Amino acid sequence: MKITKICCIGAGYVGGPTMAVIAKKNPNIKVTIVDINEARIAAWNDEDVSNLPIYEPGLAEIVKETRGKNLFFTTAIDEAIKESEMIFISVNTPTKTYGKGKGMAADLKYVELCARNIAEVATTDKIVVEKSTLPVRTAQAIKSILHNTGSDVNFSILSNPEFLAEGTAIEDLLNPDRVLIGGESEDAIESLANVYGSWVPQERILRTNVWSSELSKLTANAFLAQRISSINAISELCEHTEANVNEVAKAIGMDSRIGSKFLNASIGFGGSCFQKDILNLVYIARSYGLTEVADYWEQVIILNDHQKRRFSDNLISTLYNTVSGKKIAMLGWAFKKDTNDTRESAAIYVADHLLNEQANIAVYDPKVNEQKVLNDLNYLNTRSEDENKDLVTSFNDPYETTKDAHAVAIMTEWDEFKTYDWQKVYDQMKKPAFIFDGRNILDKSEMEAIGFEYSSIGK
Ligand SMILES: NC(=O)C1=CN([C@@H]2O[C@H](COP(=O)(O)OP(=O)(O)OC[C@H]3O[C@@H](n4cnc5c(N)ncnc54)[C@H](O)[C@@H]3O)[C@@H](O)[C@H]2O)C=CC1
Numbered sequence: 493m494k495i496t497k498i499c500c501i502g503a504g505y506v507g508g509p510t511m512a513v514i515a516k517k518n519p520n521i522k523v524t525i526v527d528i529n530e531a532r533i534a535a536w537n538d539e540d541v542s543n544l545p546i547y548e549p550g551l552a553e554i555v556k557e558t559r560g561k562n563l564f565f566t567t568a569i570d571e572a573i574k575e576s577e578m579i580f581i582s583v584n585t586p587t588k589t590y591g592k593g594k595g596m597a598a599d600l601k602y603v604e605l606c607a608r609n610i611a612e613v614a615t616t617d618k619i620v621v622e623k624s625t626l627p628v629r630t631a632q633a634i635k636s637i638l639h640n641t642g643s644d645v646n647f648s649i650l651s652n653p654e655f656l657a658e659g660t661a662i663e664d665l666l667n668p669d670r671v672l673i674g675g676e677s678e679d680a681i682e683s684l685a686n687v688y689g690s691w692v693p694q695e696r697i698l699r700t701n702v703w704s705s706e707l708s709k710l711t712a713n714a715f716l717a718q719r720i721s722s723i724n725a726i727s728e729l730c731e732h733t734e735a736n737v738n739e740v741a742k743a744i745g746m747d748s749r750i751g752s753k754f755l756n757a758s759i760g761f762g763g764s765c766f767q768k769d770i771l772n773l774v775y776i777a778r779s780y781g782l783t784e785v786a787d788y789w790e791q792v793i794i795l796n797d798h799q800k801r802r803f804s805d806n807l808i809s810t811l812y813n814t815v816s817g818k819k820i821a822m823l824g825w826a827f828k829k830d831t832n833d834t835r836e837s838a839a840i841y842v843a844d845h846l847l848n849e850q851a852n853i854a855v856y857d858p859k860v861n862e863q864k865v866l867n868d869l870n871y872l873n874t875r876s877e878d879e880n881k882d883l884v885t886s887f888n889d890p891y892e893t894t895k896d897a898h899a900v901a902i903m904t905e906w907d908e909f910k911t912y913d914w915q916k917v918y919d920q921m922k923k924p925a926f927i928f929d930g931r932n933i934l935d936k937s938e939m940e941a942i943g944f945e946y947s948s949i950g951k
């Protein structure tokens with residue numbers, strides 16, 4: 493099928509950047525991104541592209557170039573579905589917070605709503621593309637909804653999981669390691685392969701069956717997260733043995749079978765997907781009675797929780813076993829650098845632990861505002877919103893944030909943190925002045941020469 497119009501349901505961190513790049517690379521295809529969230533759509537349509545709802549390096553430029561030409565953002569969902577030959581489902585699939593599978597399974601209600609919406613309004617044949625990360629065998633459910641409409645509209649379902657990482661989304665989309673397309677209908681698969689083919693070499697477009705494609709996405713995230721938990725586990729051992737985790741990571745990473753990427757020890761991984769996808773994998777394995785498989789992957793999450801807890805415990809014990817009434821300056825709140833996304837950020841959990849010990853938290857993140865910080869903490873429901881407001885303050889300036897602080901905790905690896913005038917930070921802090929570098933981005937000897945009591949991960 494020749495594709496002239498694409499609709500993407502879900503204008504989020506995946507839908508937005510992915511469709512912007514598809515539009516840029518396919519000027520003859522009209523791409524419409526729809527969402528039920530009016531405020532989000534309005535932000536995507538904001539004249540001033542610095543107000544887009546998502547911060548991603550390079551995204552604003554592409555939106556500026558394509559918006560209003562062949563890229564459109566709207567809440568008119570039905571119209572966009574009706575006119576398009578290809579519809580991407582790119583809605584959120586969070587961990588369930590209720591009922592069966594609570595805390596483990598993926599909540600598929602938004603995906604199902606999309607399938608029902610498509611089934612209801614489609615009058616011509618459609619290729620429906622799963623872009624959201626979904627449990628293996630979800631295509632079966634979507635198929636069943638779409639094929640029971642009583643109409644003679646023909647639907648082909650494809651799985652096309654997304655592998656972009658936030659902060660490098662545009663780079664990842666422009667130059668992907670691979671594009672994965674799972675499906676039954678060869679015609680549908682080739683239609684989608686052609687869309688990507690306008691900039692991705694054919695040998696990097698991998699075709700599989702639907703189930704392999706769905707499961708590959710969960711597996712890729714599980715493997716990536718497992719590497720982080722593995723190096724973080726070793727980081728704790730390093731702290732007891734005078735080994736240095738950076739040196740260990742370098743030494744093992746030079747083995748081409750292991751590879752050097754994704755071996756940075758940290759306060760633990762965050763982000764909306766690693767934990768959610770592994771919990772989902774564990775849930776699926778348990779539902780097939782595969783206890784050993786489930787336990788194996790669950791350990792990745794257990795270790796990650798341990799790493800976050802270990803960081804706050806170490807901070808508290810170093811500050812003479814109490815942080816009550818002490819000002820702890822947290823540099824960074826986003827789950828990684830170059831994004832404004834804070835979902836599941838380790839900073840939230842570390843702050844929560846410290847607040848339980850009655851610390852005063854001062855936060856500075858170049859892309860996250862105070863309301864978002866408070867919303868993240870309120871969402872945990874550990875204490876009242878008023879208490880969070882009393883104990884947590886955000887600043888727009890790192891020097892204000894660290895002034896009179898007892899300790900600085902580095903939570904995100906923003907590049908600008910490395911360039912600060914650390915002597916100035918030191919001079920205005922309470923003494924002894926402690927730094928807890930949760931990202932290993934500062935130079936230990938430099939910090940110690942200034943006078944800081946410096947501790948990092950795995951050294
Ligand atoms: N964030 C990331 O870096 C990556 C996410 N993914 C997966 O992509 C999917 C989407 O993730 P994000 O873009 O981060 O989520 P998001 O939460 O940023 O965006 C999802 C959007 O879908 C909209 N939506 C929900 N139900 C809708 C409906 N029935 N009709 C219209 N709009 C609806 C929401 O209002 C929201 O704006 C998830 O399954 C996630 O696991 C995959 C790769 C990378």
Ligand SMILES: O=C(O)[C@H]1O[C@H](OP(=O)(O)OP(=O)(O)OC[C@H]2O[C@@H](n3ccc(=O)[nH]c3=O)[C@H](O)[C@@H]2O)[C@H](O)[C@@H](O)[C@@H]1O
Pocket residue numbers: 625654655656657658659713716720753754755756757758759760761762763764765766827828829
């Ligand atoms: O499905 C998804 O949502 C995406 O999840 C991750 O991307 P993302 O979460 O955006 O970012 P990552 O770069 O993977 O970082 C995740 C977390 O791990 C941490 N991390 C990463 C690498 C590392 O060596 N050490 C480490 O602690 C980061 O700081 C961050 O908190 C995957 O890298 C993407 O391929 C995938 O598409």
